[in-house]
Each structure stands twice: as structure tokens, then as C-alpha cells.
Amino acid sequence: MAVDSKSDSTPNLKIVVERNPSESRLSELGIKSWPKWGCPPGKYHLKYDAQQTCYLLKGKVRAYPKSGSSSSSSSSSSDEYVEFGAGDLVIIPKGLSCTWDVSVSVDKYYKFDASSPSCSCSSSFY
Numbered sequence: 001m002a003v004d005s006k007s008d009s010t011p012n013l014k015i016v017v018e019r020n021p022s023e024s025r026l027s028e029l030g031i032k033s034w035p036k037w038g039c040p041p042g043k044y045h046l047k048y049d050a051q052q053t054c055y056l057l058k059g060k061v062r063a064y065p066k067s068g069s070s071s072s073s074s075s076s077s078s079d080e081y082v083e084f085g086a087g088d089l090v091i092i093p094k095g096l097s098c099t100w101d102v103s104v105s106v107d108k109y110y111k112f113d114a115s116s117p118s119c120s121c122s123s124s125f126y
Helices: 023-029
Strands: 016-019 036-039 042-048 052-065 082-085 088-092 097-112 119-124
Touching: 023 052, 023 088, 082 088
Parallel strands: none
Antiparallel strands: 016 088, 036 097, 042 097, 042 119, 052 082, 052 088, 052 097
């Protein structure tokens, strides 16, 4: 069992990272027609109301998924993260809440795969 994703506390909500997909794969997805988004280093609290697929042109991120239950083992939930960066294709499932800890400014193509194209975002810099 593999794993770029360490989200055992939310078994159906895992971030999937495809490292360095081929040009033909990117072309098949049509990523260059997707909208672009970028952000500076910082911490961003995100809730995905629809599945998002994104391709990072630049940047480095550690995403910390929030566990489904706040009363479960608190020591393990804050240590779990998925790391991705420039050249990675990332799929973030609908319903996931997470914190993005961006260490290198992000520039990405993205698309939402559901009828509600939204992500609730708030940022705070620590």
C-alpha cells in the first residue's frame, strides 16, 4: 500500500499526488485551458466543496488534512501531511478540509470536477 497520502483518520478523503506526469497526460487533461491560481508563502485553511485537480507549475506545499473527529488521538492528526510541489498533478477530494503550508510561492492550473466550483479559503500568516 503506497503512499503519498497519510490520511488514515479520513479514509475516503485522501489527497492523491501523481509525480511528474507526462506531457501527453497533461495534454489529455487539457490543463493549459484551466484557470490559474497562485499564492505567496503562508498558511491557508481550505475546505473543498468539490473535487479539485491541479497541476503545480511552481511551489512547494505541505497539506495537513483535518481529521473527521476532533476527539480522536490529537498527537497523530497534526503530524499527518501530504507534500507536493512543482511538476506534480494533485487530486483533492470533495469534502476535504486541510491546511496548506506553502513554503515556496505556488503557481498552478486547477479545475473543479463538480457543479459547485468552489473552495472556501482563508489565509493567515504565522
